[in-house]
Amino acid sequence: MDVVTSLSGSNLIDFSDFASSQPVIPERNIAGRQQFRTIWISDVHLGTRGCNAEMLIDFLDHVDSETLYLVGDIIDGWRLKKKFYWPAAHNDVVWRLLKRAKRGTRVVYIPGNHDEVFRQFCGLDFGGVEIRRQALHDTADGRRLLVLHGDEFDAITLAHRWLAHVGDAAYNLLMALNRGLNAYRRFFDMPYWSLSKHAKAKVKKSVEFISNYEEVVAQAAGHRGADGVVCGHIHTAEFRDIAGVEYFNDGDWVESCTALVEHADGRMELLHWADEIAARPAVDQPAAMMAA
Template sequence: MSDDLDETPDAPITPERTKTKLRARTVFISDVHLGMPDCKAAQASHFIRNTMCDKLVMNGDIIDAWHLKRLGGWNKSHTHFIRTVLKKMEKENTQIIYLRGNHDDILDRFIPIRLDNFLISDEHIHHTKDGDYLVVHGDGFDHVTTNHPWIAKLGGIGYNILLRVNRAYNWYRRIRGKESFSLSRWVKLKVKSAVSFVGKYEEQLQELAKAKGCVGIICGHIHSPANKKVGETHYLNSGDWVESLTAILEYDNGEFEVITYDQFCERTNREPKGYATVAEVDQSVKLGVENVTPAM
């Protein structure tokens, strides 16, 4: 036989997945909490970089000044997030609207500010074909944050401790091949007072929207993504980039969707960005401002 017949056939080539970008008219994100060790800045940057939109609304608590004042924790991935947003404004001519939240309330002394395509304010009216939507962070309807800020900050410390415990627990679950588990979300679902708080929060915000002649409200603050009707008002909550990893998309046809980071990766054929290991995040806490980046 000839040498050609003796050759082993090459293994079939698996076609590489074609990466795409999402297209939306408007993107709403909130509660990134840059400066916190548990902030998923790499994933948030990945999402923003690969989503095309005319307007990006950052609805409060993008920077966590409370945590930075106490412990620090800023790293390269947090700086990269800021650069990603600014590059989007410069290269894609995206309008950027930054609304203050309770963790970045240092902005109160400066707002409103408008610089070309960049606006910093405390609220925004978003126009759609079906009517106007009021966009606010929502901390004004949290009576603890509004009336007892020291209790809110104490609660923030407790939340950080819970996240630290959750981080170690999820690391253990990952090495055993199990999915991540959110302790804080479990608490919200199981504790009656937490469930009652969320319900009252939603009702108060829909009343505010009605008072301003809006058909809907878009908020954040409570880290509970939602897309539903509360009374006659369309209530949307963009969630957070600490645990939920969610955002709101408004499409060109006027439809709204709450999308998760995993759904984004699946639709765009992109590999999810990795999470920092327990050791890396703990090192971040010890060093304050440092150069630890999430493991890829």
């Protein structure tokens, strides 16, 4: 069953049938996969041209975990309503995620604002995937982390939805420039570099918004009795202490291509996958990305 047809139609995706199909980009049997207790990823934005699906496929083929949290905006329903875009690599990402659940990984999906259509199914399980509005995660060393997408703390998204859509259009223009720049960099064998991430770091208002957002989210987690919080939404990977509450943002797979992971002893780490790929020998570069 086609995932996009299922998303826009009246029926849910048949997870079992989809996971039993075969991907266009074959799953790589990587020797010595990195093993983690927990992985968090968010803001993949499948259904948009900015999604780095091939890089995420490479990530999923190199790592394993007991639990996988999908922390919102996995599928971009906003863009799909405006214009159809769904290449084979986006199906292959979904195939890999569902295959994890089928193989015994606990997969928890927390819909965000771009895939809010799935929020009506919170509390239900489909094909081994738990759909939840938020979750509490206990680390191996005894900390309790609140896991949520984070758009509920974004005043623009909540109070001025029309402005959020305007910002979304401007963001997509910036990402088009980002794709052109990185096509040029690939031609000259240069590593991936995020133009939008660089631009946000240089704009004072953006920096202020991100800082305020992080403080509000951390404060809310503390009020709920959590030791820390894991979120996404703002596409800015971060890991810091805010007034005694640990704030983790797992980033995204549009700009920074990052994931948050928990090691077996409870230690947390942000993985920057473009750097991981760049550090490999040329013979081990992802074939799909080399051909891009």
